[in-house]
Amino acid sequence: MADPTQSLLYYIEDIPKAELHIHIEGTLEPELMFKLAERNGIKLEGTVSSHKDRRQTFKNLQDFLDLYYEACSVLKEEEDFFDLMNAYLQKAAHDSVLVAEIFFDPQTHTERGVPFETVINGLHRGLCHGYQHYNIKGSLILCFLRHLSEDEAIKTLKEAMPHLDKIIGVGLDSGEVGNPPEKFEKVFSMARDLGLQVVAHAGEEGGPEYITGALDCLKAKRIDHGVQCLSSDELVSSLVARKIPLTVCPLSNIKLQVASRYFNGASPVKQLLDKGLLVTINSDDPAYFGGYINANFVQAVKDCKLTAKDVFNICRNAFNATFLPLVEKEYYLSCLNRFNVESGFAAPPKSVAIFGSRQPAPGTPQYEMARKLAGMFASRGYQVASGGYNGIMKAASHGANDEGGLSLGVLSPRTFRSRNPIGNEYVSKTMLSLSFSSRTSDLIETSEYLIAFPGKMGTFTEIIVSWSHWVGRSERNYPAKKLYIYREPLGTLFQDVVKRLGVSDAEIEHVILFDSLDEVLEGVERDFEERKKKAVF
Ligand SMILES: [Zn+2]
Incomplete structure (x- = not known):
C-alpha cells in the first residue's frame, strides 16, 4: 500500500x-x-x-x-x-x-x-x-x-x-x-x-x-x-x-x-x-x-x-x-x-487580463502601448480580457481586435449605469458581473496572467486583488498567477506599500514590475511553457 x-x-x-x-x-x-x-x-x-x-x-x-x-x-x-x-x-x-x-x-x-x-x-x-x-x-x-x-x-x-x-x-x-x-x-x-x-x-x-x-x-x-x-x-x-x-x-x-x-x-x-x-x-x-x-x-x-x-x-x-x-x-x-x-495539474489556457485607467484616448502614448501589447498576445493565440469600457480597457480590446484575436470584456452594467452596456466596439465577447468588487475578481478569474498599466484607485484595487489571488495557493504549492505592473506610478507605489508593511519577498514573488512590453511578453511565454511541461493533463 x-x-x-x-x-x-x-x-x-x-x-x-x-x-x-x-x-x-x-x-x-x-x-x-x-x-x-x-x-x-x-x-x-x-x-x-x-x-x-x-x-x-x-x-x-x-x-x-x-x-x-x-x-x-x-x-x-x-x-x-x-x-x-x-x-x-x-x-x-x-x-x-x-x-x-x-x-x-x-x-x-x-x-x-x-x-x-x-x-x-x-x-x-x-x-x-x-x-x-x-x-x-x-x-x-x-x-x-x-x-x-x-x-x-x-x-x-x-x-x-x-x-x-x-x-x-x-x-x-x-x-x-x-x-x-x-x-x-x-x-x-x-x-x-x-x-x-x-x-x-x-x-x-x-x-x-x-x-x-x-x-x-x-x-x-x-x-x-x-x-x-x-x-x-x-x-x-x-x-x-x-x-x-x-x-x-x-x-x-x-x-x-x-x-x-x-x-x-x-x-x-x-x-x-x-x-x-x-x-x-x-x-x-x-x-x-x-x-x-x-x-x-x-x-x-x-x-x-x-x-x-x-x-x-x-x-x-x-x-x-x-x-x-x-x-x-x-x-x-x-x-x-x-x-x-x-492546481497546476493541467496547462493553463492562454489568457491575459489588462487593467488600467479609463482616461487615455486612442493615439495617446499610454493607449497605443496597451494596444500594442494586447496585439502581441493576441497574435500568439492569447485571449485578452479587460474591463471592456474605455481608456486602457478599450486599448486592450482594440489591440486584440487588430490581430483577429479574442477580446473579453468583463462588464458591470448595474455598477456603471451611464457606460455603454455592451462595452467598447472592439469587445468580441462579454461577461457580466453584479458589482464592482465581483467584477474585479471575475476579471482576474478569467485570466492566467495579469497586467496593470497606469491608473488610479480602480487599477490599484485590481492590483491588490490580483496579488491576493496567491493567498491559499502557496501553501498547496499551486502556481500563482503572475502579476505584471508598469513601473510608474503604480509599480513604485506597490513597492512602497510592500516596504512600509514589511511584506516578505516570498509573498510578492509572483509580482513583477516592468518597463518594456518585451519583458512582459517574454516572462509570460516562459512561465506558460514551464507550466505546460509540468502539467499531467
Ligand atoms: Zn448505502
Whole structure:
C-alpha cells in the first residue's frame, strides 16, 4: 500500500466533488447524538467515546444497521434534522463537495412516531441553509427500508406526496439479502409515475441478480454499491454499455467486511475502473465507517494506486451521474477543468487580463502601448480580457481586435449605469458581473496572467486583488498567477506599500514590475511553457 504524494493528497482534498451515496442518518456523529439526546430528554447508554469504540468494527451489514437504528432514536424534532443536515454539509464543504444527492430513511423515524413533515422540513431547511452558506447544491432522495413490506413503502410514498417539491427521487436501502428489488416493483412504478428519479442499493452483499433486478424491475438509473457485478462478465458488459453509474463506498466495503468476504481483502475499485465501469466514490455512512468523502478517496487511491487522472475521472463520473439539468452539469464539469488549471495539474489556457485607467484616448502614448501589447498576445493565440469600457480597457480590446484575436470584456452594467452596456466596439465577447468588487475578481478569474498599466484607485484595487489571488495557493504549492505592473506610478507605489508593511519577498514573488512590453511578453511565454511541461493533463 503506497502512500500518495503530498501533491496528490492536496489534489484529492481540493478537487470539486459530487456525493451521490450518503445516508443523512449515517452522518450522526456520537457528539451530536449526545447533544440531541440531552436536548430531547433521552437517556443514552455509554459515553461519546464508548460509542466511538462501538463503531470501530462491524461483522456485517446487519450488525451495523442495528446500531444505526438505535442512534436514530435521538432525532425527534425538526430542529434535530436541521442540525443533522447542517453538520453533514459543513463537513462536505470542507471536503470540496459542490453537489450532494442525499438519502434519508423516513420510515426509521415515522415508525417511532416522528411525523413525516418533521423529518422532511428539517432536512429541507438544512439544504437551503447549506446552499446559501456553503455553496452546496443539495437534494433529497427518499429511501424505502427493504426489510419492511411494500405496503409500508407505499404508505410512506403517500405521506411524501405533499412534499414532492422537496424530493428528487426514491431509493432502496437497509438489509439487502433476502429482500430483492422485485419485492418493491409496484411502489417504484408509482414513484416513477410521479416523476421521481430512481436509484437502488444492489450488489453490496447480494449477488448480481440484485443489480439486474434493480435495473430491469425498478428501472434504477444508478446502482448504489454494485460491486458484486464483478462476478458476472455479462452484467459488467451490460452496465458499461448502458452507462450505469455505480456509487461505490471504499471505507464502507472495508468496515462491513465486503472487501474481506468477497474480494480477498482487496478494494474492488481498481477492477471496476479497469472494466470501464462508471465508478463514483462516496462515503455511505461516514460517522460509522471512519471518514467522509475525502477519506474514501484517499483509501481508494492507496489501495488501488490511483493517479490524479483516475481521481479526476471519478469526479467527472459523479457530476455526470447527478440528476441535475444539463446546464448545471456543464457548469460543474467546467469547475473541475478550472480546478485542474488552478492546481497546476493541467496547462493553463492562454489568457491575459489588462487593467488600467479609463482616461487615455486612442493615439495617446499610454493607449497605443496597451494596444500594442494586447496585439502581441493576441497574435500568439492569447485571449485578452479587460474591463471592456474605455481608456486602457478599450486599448486592450482594440489591440486584440487588430490581430483577429479574442477580446473579453468583463462588464458591470448595474455598477456603471451611464457606460455603454455592451462595452467598447472592439469587445468580441462579454461577461457580466453584479458589482464592482465581483467584477474585479471575475476579471482576474478569467485570466492566467495579469497586467496593470497606469491608473488610479480602480487599477490599484485590481492590483491588490490580483496579488491576493496567491493567498491559499502557496501553501498547496499551486502556481500563482503572475502579476505584471508598469513601473510608474503604480509599480513604485506597490513597492512602497510592500516596504512600509514589511511584506516578505516570498509573498510578492509572483509580482513583477516592468518597463518594456518585451519583458512582459517574454516572462509570460516562459512561465506558460514551464507550466505546460509540468502539467499531467
Ligand atoms: Zn448505502
